[in-house]
Amino acid sequence: xxxxxxxxxxxxxxxxxxxxxxxxxxxxxxxxxxxxxxxxxxxxxxxxxx
Amino acid sequence: xxxxxxxxxxxxxxxxxxxxxxxxxxxxxxxxxxxxxxxxxxxxxxxxxxxxxxxxxxxxxxxxxxxxxxxxxxxxxxxxxxxxxxxxxxxxxxxxxxxxxxxxxxxxxxxxxxxxxxxxxxxxxxxxxxxxxxxxxxxxxxxxxxxxxxxxxxxxxxxxxxxxxxxxxxxxxxxxxxxxxxxxxxxxxxxxxxxxxxxxxxxxxxxxxxxxxxxxxxxxxxxxxxxxxxxxxxxxxxxxxxxxxxxxxxxxxxxxxx
Numbered sequence: 001x002x003x004x005x006x007x008x009x010x011x012x013x014x015x016x017x018x019x020x021x022x023x024x025x026x027x028x029x030x031x032x033x034x035x036x037x038x039x040x041x042x043x044x045x046x047x048x049x050x
Numbered sequence: 051x052x053x054x055x056x057x058x059x060x061x062x063x064x065x066x067x068x069x070x071x072x073x074x075x076x077x078x079x080x081x082x083x084x085x086x087x088x089x090x091x092x093x094x095x096x097x098x099x100x101x102x103x104x105x106x107x108x109x110x111x112x113x114x115x116x117x118x119x120x121x122x123x124x125x126x127x128x129x130x131x132x133x134x135x136x137x138x139x140x141x142x143x144x145x146x147x148x149x150x151x152x153x154x155x156x157x158x159x160x161x162x163x164x165x166x167x168x169x170x171x172x173x174x175x176x177x178x179x180x181x182x183x184x185x186x187x188x189x190x191x192x193x194x195x196x197x198x199x200x201x202x203x204x205x206x207x208x209x210x211x212x213x214x215x216x217x218x219x220x221x222x223x224x225x226x227x228x229x230x231x232x233x234x235x236x237x238x239x240x241x242x243x244x245x246x247x248x249x250x251x252x253x254x255x256x257x258x259x260x261x262x263x264x265x266x267x268x269x270x271x272x273x274x275x276x277x278x279x280x281x282x283x284x285x286x287x288x289x290x291x292x293x294x295x296x297x298x299x300x301x302x303x304x305x306x307x308x
């Protein structure tokens with residue numbers, strides 16, 4: 001394959017950026033959900049009832 | 051009795067009422083929670099298939115050799131750079147005209163993702179330009195207008211976070227986003243208006259594509275995968291932002307009752 005370092009760098013950057021944002025969003029949602037579950041009275045009531 | 055100007059209710063423009071039905075945070079979290087897997091899973095599948103197809107199956111170019119495989123990253127990220135900014139501007143309009151409460155949060159979350167894909171577009175363009183043009187960078191109209199787009203994204207990211215009162219930041223960011231829309235047609239038509247080193251558009255809505263079908267299909271799959279991935283990431287970030295706003299509100303209420 002010609003120009004391999006340029007191609008590898010392009011694909012590597014794409015994977016890094018895509019995966020980085022996806023993992024960050026996933027962790028952020030999980031963190032916010034756990035925090036909200038702990039302090040939101042509506043969620044606590046729902047959990048106690050069900 | 052005279053009322054302060056900022057306490058007089060401003061009637062909402064007609065189209066805004068139906069938009070506001072989707073502004074309820076609880077409803078948004080329910081709907082987006084159901085939609086997110088239908089964005090994320092096809093995004094992952096299409097992106098992996100498209101990139102593998104472009105890297106391993108699609109033929110090399112007769113002039114550029116295998117360097118043409120960078121197109122499967124470069125074009126989708128360029129599409130998202132412009133498309134992301136357009137969505138940012140739509141959120142700005144929704145915020146300024148209809149005061150849509152989720153539009154401001156959406157704009158804040160779109161900014162960094164759009165900026166990252168614009169940076170990816172510029173970086174892959176550089177990595178493609180070096181072996182083909184012999185230079186990492188030229189002050190070509192297309193490259194320069196995309197660089198301006200990147201700075202507009204950075205300006206928006208900085209501006210929405212620059213005020214103690216977030217609403218003032220959202221308003222300032224929305225005005226910048228709307229003013230920056232003028233750059234989008236400049237990017238699109240720069241290769242037609244000026245004599246540029248950058249090649250003319252490969253894909254067009256009105257004309258036939260200027261590439262062979264064996265290269266076109268993996269490119270279309272990559273564009274679809276990247277677009278769904280962008281939508282999934284922004285939706286997930288927006289879900290987190292809505293929950294974080296609720297957390298701040300609850301903590302503030304608790305602090306005031308103590």
